[in-house]
Structures are given as structure tokens and as C-alpha cells.
Amino acid sequence: MTKLIYDADIDASALDGQTVAVIGYGSQGEAHARNLAESGVDVVVGLRPDSTSAERAREAGLEVTDAASATKRANVVMVLVPDTAAPGVYHGEIEPNLQDGALLMFAHGFNIHFGEVDPPGGIDVGMVAPKGPGHLVRRLYEGGGGVPALFAVHREATGSARTRTLAYARGIGAGRAGILETTFAEETETDLFGEQAVLCGGVTSLVQAGFETLVDAGYQPELAYFETMHELKLIVDLMYQGGMQYMRYSISDTAEYGDYVSGPRIVNAETRAEMKRILTEIQDGTFAKRWIEEGRRGAPEFKRMRAENAGSRLEEVGAELRSHMAFIGPKQAPDGWADGNRRTADAPSGEVRS
Numbered sequence: 236m237t238k239l240i241y242d243a244d245i246d247a248s249a250l251d252g253q254t255v256a257v258i259g260y261g262s263q264g265e266a267h268a269r270n271l272a273e274s275g276v277d278v279v280v281g282l283r284p285d286s287t288s289a290e291r292a293r294e295a296g297l298e299v300t301d302a303a304s305a306t307k308r309a310n311v312v313m314v315l316v317p318d319t320a321a322p323g324v325y326h327g328e329i330e331p332n333l334q335d336g337a338l339l340m341f342a343h344g345f346n347i348h349f350g351e352v353d354p355p356g357g358i359d360v361g362m363v364a365p366k367g368p369g370h371l372v373r374r375l376y377e378g379g380g381g382v383p384a385l386f387a388v389h390r391e392a393t394g395s396a397r398t399r400t401l402a403y404a405r406g407i408g409a410g411r412a413g414i415l416e417t418t419f420a421e422e423t424e425t426d427l428f429g430e431q432a433v434l435c436g437g438v439t440s441l442v443q444a445g446f447e448t449l450v451d452a453g454y455q456p457e458l459a460y461f462e463t464m465h466e467l468k469l470i471v472d473l474m475y476q477g478g479m480q481y482m483r484y485s486i487s488d489t490a491e492y493g494d495y496v497s498g499p500r501i502v503n504a505e506t507r508a509e510m511k512r513i514l515t516e517i518q519d520g521t522f523a524k525r526w527i528e529e530g531r532r533g534a535p536e537f538k539r540m541r542a543e544n545a546g547s548r549l550e551e552v553g554a555e556l557r558s559h560m561a562f563i564g565p566k567q568a569p570d571g572w573a574d575g576n577r578r579t580a581d582a583p584s585g586e587v588r589s
């Protein structure tokens with residue numbers, strides 16, 4: 236098994252006397268900036284002058300300036316703006332202001348791997364990608380824990396890219412949970428595949444299809460919601476804590492038998508072949524090209540699909556049922572989100588973003 240890296244293996248002094256600029260103060264940015272500052276690292280936050288997050292950052296005791304000034308002062312620059320905005324911010328404000336020997340960091344390999352950002356020689360390039368949403372990176376750190384992270388060095392120019400990247404990972408609390416070394420290619424391809432085939436795309440399509448199958452057959456939509464969506468969390472929690480085996484131990488023998496005989500009919504040879512095609516399109520850059528071009532056109536297809544999905548029967552029924560379950564902490568996307576009235580970049584902190 237691959238050896239994971241923990242706090243004790245990391246030299247925190249690699250960031251002594253260094254200033255870290257955190258560019259962006261969204262889901263990850265807020266968590267990284269606050270955790271690093273509390274770990275004793277000198278942090279400056281770089282934001283757009285009109286940013287709605289600046290006040291929140293100042294209230295947390297952080298120094299805030301624009302991305303260009305933050306970069307000028309920093310030895311380490313972590314880019315935590317949305318991946319679609321990163322090339323623009325990088326070319327406009329970061330690259331012209333990078334210090335010699337600076338370490339440029341990312342929390343996802345997309346833009347480096349697909350060549351949208353190509354830093355000049357002499358600049359170290361590293362990655363720390365927490366395997367969890369930003370609000371957990373913050374909350375677990377506050378409680379003495381941390382979210383595991385992937386780390387990678389794309390370019391070792393100064394001889395300190397690796398030690399500084401690891402010290403950064405330690406500063407946000409990842410070394411308390413475990414840090415796994417990877418490459419920009421592996422992180423990017425597996426991350427895109429996971430969210431498309433399993434975590435986001437796979438699960439939502441499975442739930443939607445199960446819900447519609449029951450409702451179309453004349454069963455009550457409320458019952459279909461409980462069965463295909465609400466209970467999903469309870470099952471996933473068991474898998475999270477004890478693997479498939481513990482989940483199967485906890486459910487009835489009837490459910491377990493049905494799991495074995497019917498599961499492979501849902502995720503069958505055809506599904507697996509499609510998974511392979513999805514992975515190939517990620518590896519050969521087809522997906523990245525499509526998404527980058529979509530972004531350049533102002534994301535019309537993306538916005539249309541978002542609006543269509545937001546109005547589904549499953550969503551309507553679910554919102555009503557969740558409003559009676561205060562104990563689960565019901566949440567909803569900000570007003571106008573699905574109609575594109577609200578810029579993704581202004582998402583309030585603590586939201587789960589993938």
C-alpha cells in the first residue's frame with residue numbers, strides 16, 4: 236500500500252518567514268486562509284475590489300487586498316477561484332506579479348493539466364487538493380481534526396516546492412487525516428471521473444430514474460422520495476463508517492439478497508462500457524475542451540440544464556418534505572441560482588461545492 240504522509244513527517248518550518256497569498260475566499264479559500272493563519276502562517280487574501288467576501292475575511296482577522304498586490308507580496312500563491320475563472324485571474328493578475336522563486340499552488344489540477352495555465356520557468360508549481368468541501372476543511376480543523384488531501388508537485392524549480400507544498404497541506408490540517416501523493420494528471424482525471432460517473436452524475440441520475448420509475452408506476456411521490464432519496468444518506472453513512480460489508484450487515488437479508496441479484500442489472504456491462512468511454516473522453520481532453528468552450532460562450536447549455544433540473548418533481552416533493560424535518564438542517568440554493576441571476580462566484584461560505 237502507498238505510504239500516506241502525516242504531520243510528524245512534515246517540516247512545518249518550510250513556510251517560516253514566507254507569506255502565503257490565498258486568491259479567492261469561497262468554499263476552499265475561506266477554510267485555507269483561516270486554517271493557515273491559525274497554524275501560524277503569514278496569510279494575505281487576494282480578492283476582487285467588489286468582492287462580497289472581503290468583509291467576511293476581515294471579520295476573521297485576515298488581511299485583504301486585490302489579487303495582484305497579494306501576489307506581489309507572496310512567496311506562495313494559492314489559486315482558489317472557480318476553475319473556469321482561474322485562467323483569467325492568473326493571466327491578468329497573478330503571472331505578471333509573481334516573485335522569483337514563488338510557489339504557485341492549486342487545489343485541483345485542471346488548468347495546469349489541460350494547459351490553460353502555463354507558468355514561466357523558475358516558478359514552483361504544486362497542488363494541495365482536500366478531499367472534502369471547504370466548510371469541512373474548516374470545521375474539522377477547528378475541532379482538532381482535518382480533511383485528507385492529495386498533494387502533487389508539477390514543477391520543482393527552487394528545490395523547495397515539495398517541502399513548501401507539504402507544509403501548506405499541514406497548515407490547513409490535512410496532515411492530521413493523511414496526505415496522499417499524486418500527480419496533476421492523476422488528480423484531475425480521477426476527480427473528473429468520480430464526480431461525473433459516481434458522486435454527482437451517477438448518483439443523481441440513479442436517484443432520479445428510481446424516483447420516476449416508482450411515480451410513473453402510480454406510487455405516491457412522497458413515498459418514492461423517502462425510498463430513493465431520503466434513505467440514501469442513511470445507507471451511505473453505513474458504507475462510510477464500515478464499508479459495503481457493514482452496510483450489508485445492517486440491512487435485512489431480503490435487502491441484501493436483492494442488492495446482489497439486482498444491482499448488477501442496473502450497473503451492467505453497458506453501463507461499465509459507458510463509464511470507460513467517459514473516462515477516455517476525460518483522458519484525451521474531449522470533456523475539458525467542451526467545458527472550456529462552453530464557458531467561453533457564457534455557458535448557455537450549462538445554465539439551461541441547471542434550470543431544467545431545478546424544476547423537477549423530485550425537487551418539488553423533496554423541498555416540501557424536508558421543510559418538516561428541521562432536524563436535518565434543510566438547505567436550499569440561494570434565490571435565483573437556478574435562473575442564472577446569481578453569480579456562482581458569490582456563493583456564501585459554508586456551502587457544499589464540488
Ligand code: NAD
Nearest residue numbers: 259260261262263283315316317342343367368369580588
Ligand atoms: P468557490 O466558487 O466556492 O469560490 C470562489 C471564490 O473565488 C469566490 O468566493 C470569490 O471570492 C472568488 N472569485 C471568483 N471569481 C473571481 C475573480 N474573477 N477574481 C478574484 N476572485 C474571484 O470555489 P471553490 O469551490 O472554493 O473552488 C476553488 C478551488 O478549489 C477550485 O480549483 C476547485 O476545483 C477546488 N476544490 C474545491 C473543492 C470544494 O469542495 N469546493 C474541493 C477540492 C478542491
Ligand code: MG
Nearest residue numbers: 426427430589
Ligand atoms: Mg471533485
